[in-house]
Amino acid sequence: xxxxxxxxxxxxxxxxxxxxxxxxxxxxxxxxxxxxxxxxxxxxxxxxxxxxxxxxxxxxxxxxxxxxxxxxxxxxxxxxxxxxxxxxxxxxxxxxxxxxxxxxxxxxxxxxxxxxxxxxxxxxxxxxxxxxxxxxxxxxxxxxxxxxxxxxxxxxxxxxxxxxxxxxxxxxxxxxxxxxxxxxxxxxxxxxxxxxxxxxxxxxxxxxxxxxxxxxxxxxxxxxxxxxxxxxxxxxxxxxxxxxxxxxxxxxxxxxxxxxxxxxxxxxxxxxxxxx
Numbered sequence: 001x002x003x004x005x006x007x008x009x010x011x012x013x014x015x016x017x018x019x020x021x022x023x024x025x026x027x028x029x030x031x032x033x034x035x036x037x038x039x040x041x042x043x044x045x046x047x048x049x050x051x052x053x054x055x056x057x058x059x060x061x062x063x064x065x066x067x068x069x070x071x072x073x074x075x076x077x078x079x080x081x082x083x084x085x086x087x088x089x090x091x092x093x094x095x096x097x098x099x100x101x102x103x104x105x106x107x108x109x110x111x112x113x114x115x116x117x118x119x120x121x122x123x124x125x126x127x128x129x130x131x132x133x134x135x136x137x138x139x140x141x142x143x144x145x146x147x148x149x150x151x152x153x154x155x156x157x158x159x160x161x162x163x164x165x166x167x168x169x170x171x172x173x174x175x176x177x178x179x180x181x182x183x184x185x186x187x188x189x190x191x192x193x194x195x196x197x198x199x200x201x202x203x204x205x206x207x208x209x210x211x212x213x214x215x216x217x218x219x220x221x222x223x224x225x226x227x228x229x230x231x232x233x234x235x236x237x238x239x240x241x242x243x244x245x246x247x248x249x250x251x252x253x254x255x256x257x258x259x260x261x262x263x264x265x266x267x268x269x270x271x272x273x274x275x276x
Contacts, residue, residue, distance in 0.1 A: 001222055003257040008046050010254035014245035016057035016098055018268045019235035026235050028245055029055045056097040060270040067271040069096035069109035074126045086132035088124050098190055100145040105272020106174045110142020125174055128273040135176055144191030155199055157188045164188055183216040190231025195264040202229040209244055226253040234265020
């Protein structure tokens with residue numbers, strides 16, 4: 001699987017690729033620029049939403065528009081407006097980072113200190129009624145979130161730990177239990193899970209995306225022409241195109257990459273909560 005560069009402008013820190021099935025487009029963000037990008041792969045046409053503050057991830061809202069993990073908290077963007085939905089009780093100097101929604105439409109997203117202070121961040125769950133609860137604390141760099149195909153497992157990355165962890169997950173309540181190591185990898189970042197239950201994870205500083213079996217063993221490595229690989233996701237009508245985001249390292253990076261694969265991803269879930 002050889003990646004090709006998507007013809008879009010370079011980002012400082014591209015993150016959070018997400019396929020929006022309702023519109024047939026790819027979402028991703030440039031965190032420090034406060035930009036959400038949307039790509040129509042049919043003609044590689046792109047639009048950009050400027051939010052005025054750093055944005056960790058954007059996900060579709062089931063009622064239209066987007067849900068965001070902004071620096072200041074969870075927000076909805078629709079009809080040209082951005083409305084804050086919930087502000088987690090984070091210390092000054094922290095911002096929200098990566099996240100994802102489960103099938104029920106709960107939005108999980110975590111935080112980090114801008115200066116990477118150890119254990120200063122947390123992981124939050126925004127419920128459908130817009131209740132925001134802390135589900136994990138003592139996090140340094142909260143990153144990838146994803147679920148097994150049956151949603152009985154939730155995978156989670158705190159990049160500073162050099163591992164991917166896995167929790168037992170209750171899809172009826174959105175609760176986590178039994179945290180344990182799934183795989184040890186240097187500086188894992190964003191992740192996605194395919195339809196066969198394999199975990200794909202981007203390696204910050206590792207110039208690669210690796211595919212892990214359900215038992216945590218590596219069985220595939222996709223080389224990326226950038227050192228700082230931030231995340232990955234499956235897109236396209238058949239969910240068989242792998243999209244990869246990267247960050248600028250002072251000389252290269254910040255590009256969006258893609259390749260067609262023999263593998264199929266899982267649909268990206270929208271947030272299914274109340275609108276402001």
